Amino acid sequence: MDYIIPINDLKEGKHRYEFDVADKFFEPYPESEVKKCSIHVVVDLTKRSTGVDADFSLAGKATVTCDRCLDEFKMPLEYNSHISFQLGDEPEEVSDELVIISRNNTHLDLRQYIYEFINLAVPCQKYHPEDENGNSACDPEMIKRLNEIRATKTDDQETDPRWNKLKDLIN
Secondary structure (H helix, E strand, O other): OOOEEEHHHOOOEEEEEEEEEOHHHHOOOOOOOOOEEEEEEEEEEEEEOOEEEEEEEEEEEEEEEOOOOOOEEEEEEEEEEEEEEEEEOOOEEOOOOEEEEEOOOOEEEOHHHHHHHHHHHOOOOOOOOEOOOOOEOOOHHHHHHHHHHHHHHHHHOOOOHHHHHHHHHHO
């Protein structure tokens, strides 16, 4: 689907659009953290004489890289947002919730908004979920290596003598 809604053809009132976002959606976005996904997007539009209100609801799964073990896993994502598209003379993004679109605009392209909402739904820290026993589902070999490196660094670290001089000043 092209994620474009012909707003001039809409009668005033409520309208619902549904989109399924898959891997191909992200091809124009090489910088995106999400490359693979299966997300269902519902957009409830309310057309008025002065513009269009859009309520977005996203739910599905995206393949992301675990920050701990670097393996990919499917993370459930959900996100809801609201944007008011008001008709005006000059296009302008006033805020996250208010966008002015030209009165001459015949279509509303939702692709960029859907892209941004999917990326906003991805948490800053991404870790494999725990299994039913409460254990990490991360790659055990990688966790073992990380623990070995952490133990080696702790054992080998010596205090820089310059810090000792500074510590003496505090006391």
